[in-house]
Amino acid sequence: MTLKTNKSRMGKPEVVFIHLEGDETIEEANNAVDILMEFFLSHICTDFSIRVYGLTAEDQQQLKTLLSVHCDDEENPLVVCFGQTLAGSGNAVSACIQSLCPKPMPGFGEQIRCILQPVTPAAMLLMPFAGIRRKTVMVHLPAEPDWLAAILPALFPAIPNAVFLATGLRLNGRN
Numbered sequence: 001m002t003l004k005t006n007k008s009r010m011g012k013p014e015v016v017f018i019h020l021e022g023d024e025t026i027e028e029a030n031n032a033v034d035i036l037m038e039f040f041l042s043h044i045c046t047d048f049s050i051r052v053y054g055l056t057a058e059d060q061q062q063l064k065t066l067l068s069v070h071c072d073d074e075e076n077p078l079v080v081c082f083g084q085t086l087a088g089s090g091n092a093v094s095a096c097i098q099s100l101c102p103k104p105m106p107g108f109g110e111q112i113r114c115i116l117q118p119v120t121p122a123a124m125l126l127m128p129f130a131g132i133r134r135k136t137v138m139v140h141l142p143a144e145p146d147w148l149a150a151i152l153p154a155l156f157p158a159i160p161n162a163v164f165l166a167t168g169l170r171l172n173g174r175n
Helices: 026-044 060-072 091-099 108-116 121-125 145-155 158-167
Strands: 014-021 049-056 078-082 129-133 136-141
Touching (some): 014 026, 014 060, 049 060, 060 136, 091 136, 129 158, 136 158
Parallel strands (some): 014 049, 014 078
């Protein structure tokens, strides 16, 4: 799968987006990337570069490697994985992400399920997750564009504070 990508700019911390390919088309996946990037850049931060990866759900070893590398690098205060959050299809992916994150952020998954309950009956089957590994906040979101549009405005006001608590960096560029 080929996704749009912005290359890292030297000297700036990176925010990493990892798309976990599911049943969606390339257009739907790119739409999800666009929604995340537009929301992030317009509402949260402009002083960070963004790197985007696309993986299949079967690439769990590569996912573990990417998460380990990016979460262990102090230049990456936020890693957002999106896709493969439904119970059943996403169990292994969610378990992989959770296994690498020693400090879960309780309430994150429940909040997403509450937000999406009026949008889709599948909301109760979702397994979203957020937590902190070293100085990186890890977030696992569904990739459906309509769901992201509902989730992001309600959820992401908490993300800059979580990043600040984990790293001391302010996503809005003011330390």
